[in-house]
Amino acid sequence: MNTPLLKVDNLRIALAGDGVTYNAVENVSFEIGRGEAFGLVGESGCGKSITALAVMGLLRRPLSLGGGRIVLDGQEIQDAPAAEMRRLRGKRIAMIFQEPMTALNPLSPVGKQIAEMFVLHEGANWRDAMDRAEEALRQVRVPSPERRIRDYPHQLSGGMRQRVMIAIALACGPDLLVADEPTTALDVTVQAEIIDLMAELCAAKGTAVLMISHDLGLVANMCKRVAVMYAGRIVESQVADAIFATPSHPYTQGLIDSLPRLGERARRGRQRLTEISGVVPSIQAYPSGCRFNPRCPAVTDVCRSSAPDITALPADGLVRCHHHG
Amino acid sequence: MLLVLGRRLANVVPTMLAVVALVFLLFSVLPGSFISGMNEDGRSTIDPAVMERMRKEMGLDDPLLERFAKYVGHTAMGDLGTSFRTREPVTKMLSTRIWPSLKLVLAAMTFAILVGVTLGFLAALRPGSWIDTASMVGAISGLSLSQFWFGLMLMYLFALKLQWLPSFGYGDGGLRHIILPAVALGVGPMALLARTTRAAVLDVLNADFVRTARSKGMSERRVVEWHVLRNALVLVITIVGLQFGSLMGQAVVVEKLFAWPGVGSLMVDSVFQRDMPTVQGCILMIVLFFLAINTLVDLAYVVIDPRIRYR
Numbered sequence: 001m002n003t004p005l006l007k008v009d010n011l012r013i014a015l016a017g018d019g020v021t022y023n024a025v026e027n028v029s030f031e032i033g034r035g036e037a038f039g040l041v042g043e044s045g046c047g048k049s050i051t052a053l054a055v056m057g058l059l060r061r062p063l064s065l066g067g068g069r070i071v072l073d074g075q076e077i078q079d080a081p082a083a084e085m086r087r088l089r090g091k092r093i094a095m096i097f098q099e100p101m102t103a104l105n106p107l108s109p110v111g112k113q114i115a116e117m118f119v120l121h122e123g124a125n126w127r128d129a130m131d132r133a134e135e136a137l138r139q140v141r142v143p144s145p146e147r148r149i150r151d152y153p154h155q156l157s158g159g160m161r162q163r164v165m166i167a168i169a170l171a172c173g174p175d176l177l178v179a180d181e182p183t184t185a186l187d188v189t190v191q192a193e194i195i196d197l198m199a200e201l202c203a204a205k206g207t208a209v210l211m212i213s214h215d216l217g218l219v220a221n222m223c224k225r226v227a228v229m230y231a232g233r234i235v236e237s238q239v240a241d242a243i244f245a246t247p248s249h250p251y252t253q254g255l256i257d258s259l260p261r262l263g264e265r266a267r268r269g270r271q272r273l274t275e276i277s278g279v280v281p282s283i284q285a286y287p288s289g290c291r292f293n294p295r296c297p298a299v300t301d302v303c304r305s306s307a308p309d310i311t312a313l314p315a316d317g318l319v320r321c322h323h324h325g
Numbered sequence: 326m327l328l329v330l331g332r333r334l335a336n337v338v339p340t341m342l343a344v345v346a347l348v349f350l351l352f353s354v355l356p357g358s359f360i361s362g363m364n365e366d367g368r369s370t371i372d373p374a375v376m377e378r379m380r381k382e383m384g385l386d387d388p389l390l391e392r393f394a395k396y397v398g399h400t401a402m403g404d405l406g407t408s409f410r411t412r413e414p415v416t417k418m419l420s421t422r423i424w425p426s427l428k429l430v431l432a433a434m435t436f437a438i439l440v441g442v443t444l445g446f447l448a449a450l451r452p453g454s455w456i457d458t459a460s461m462v463g464a465i466s467g468l469s470l471s472q473f474w475f476g477l478m479l480m481y482l483f484a485l486k487l488q489w490l491p492s493f494g495y496g497d498g499g500l501r502h503i504i505l506p507a508v509a510l511g512v513g514p515m516a517l518l519a520r521t522t523r524a525a526v527l528d529v530l531n532a533d534f535v536r537t538a539r540s541k542g543m544s545e546r547r548v549v550e551w552h553v554l555r556n557a558l559v560l561v562i563t564i565v566g567l568q569f570g571s572l573m574g575q576a577v578v579v580e581k582l583f584a585w586p587g588v589g590s591l592m593v594d595s596v597f598q599r600d601m602p603t604v605q606g607c608i609l610m611i612v613l614f615f616l617a618i619n620t621l622v623d624l625a626y627v628v629i630d631p632r633i634r635y636r
Contacts, residue, residue, distance in 0.1 A: 056540055057535065058539055058540060071630040083544075085542075086542045086544060087542060088542070089539070089540055089541065089542035090540065090542035090543075091542060094540070094541075095534070095537075095540040097533060097537060097540075099533055102532065102533040102534060103534055103536070103539070103553050104534055104537065105534040105537075106534070106556070106557070106631075106632060107556055107559070107629070107630060107631065108551075108552070108555075116541060116543070116551065117541060120541060120542055120543060120547075121542065123571045152631040152632070154631070160470045165537075168537075168541065168580050197416075232501045236347070
């Protein structure tokens, strides 16, 4: 395998509390190849969003990079100076956020917010940049872009705003697109459109995607490989099909079981959806041993006392569970 | 734009009516009148027959409602009545007072905006730095100071000790005379603006769209110029408007202290003498100013915030 586009190695993210430092994320490693779509899945609060922010170099107090390496195209960027990171951000790694309602400046026309990318990274003048912004809007299939570039965010629907976000992110043809729950705030029908659009545009431009979501089904559809995160650690990583066929970690199994299936109710009658009991522990109170042990159906004594090591699975997969290997 | 203006102006008339009614009511329950006041302060003893005639002449014997109706009618036609004290039309007295008052209020507000907004911005961009701490301590002091005491201290330092500026009076109406009263009047709004600007900028700096801006690879300076300033301005303008509008009312103390010939000092003098038509005229002026500033603020919103334009 040639050098991956992005290599995250043993990432640790520190959360500064009152005199104590917690590890919000630790031992997180993954690789994304050129043009590859990689999914990071987990419940709210498991550390996937801050992992994305760490890759972008956008961690802000009280969060900070505690250790590990982030390598973009062979170049270590975790300690890169601010000016260097600014050149990378937007140009080589771009990001789409969860809330299209608030992620755009309400007082600035959307065209201008796209045009900024060309002004910042390609030294274009505003007039050319606006022309190109119109073209960018056309690419994300916003109807009548020549009028829409002058619209303000509040004049667009949620789906349209997310299209604008995609236009912004892909404006300078980045190598990597970090998409943090890009469809969570949207209607289900719009979700599919946005995902398809993202997948299509990224495939056309050869852009790799780091897709972050709590929706395993959605991620598995779009991504070749999927990693499942729980309480700040990656607990399982496999090829997308294999995750569904042979989930190896009890948590992954739980996530798959709790996906509602169409027609299930007709077949088996009205039943409560399966769930994983309990909630994600807070960063300040991670349990000892395997962090999933208080919620795990297969828990044994060893799970409570020691943290499991990584066990290799076929096809570069891995799982972090005592009951494997 | 016109819609906003129209809606605003439609509010002016009922507000003014309510204010006039309130002042009328207050004066009717207040003990004493202009004429009894003349006797009380011992300046003269007036023959009861003369007093009776004066009461009639000034219309003080008429029923309250009748006097109110008459006053409203006259006011609507631009006649604010005649001062009991000087026997001059109130409109004429006000006309010589309004310009000095406006000048003082404008100067105070300019000072408050320039210093307050600047300090607030600097403090927010460097939270926890010495400039943040210093300006916020300054702001708290500014808010807690009494105008009266602060004005006296200004006079003491800059007029008496340093002799840089005149201590009181309108003089030729130039800059030298206006500085001290303007600072005394503006220090309160300045402090409030420093605090609210800081809060507004910090608020905007934490907004999602600022994170988006950072993810685009903008320098922090560009982020502030392109995305933070305007958004923070929307919040700041509310406070500017409220402070600005009420400043002419607040100016009463400062005008009196610095012997500034404005509406405020005229009002204080008239209150002491129960010169009701003049007091009413002054209050109307102050309220009108408040409403005018509020209208301007509403229009400013429309210009700055597109979300309001299309509502």
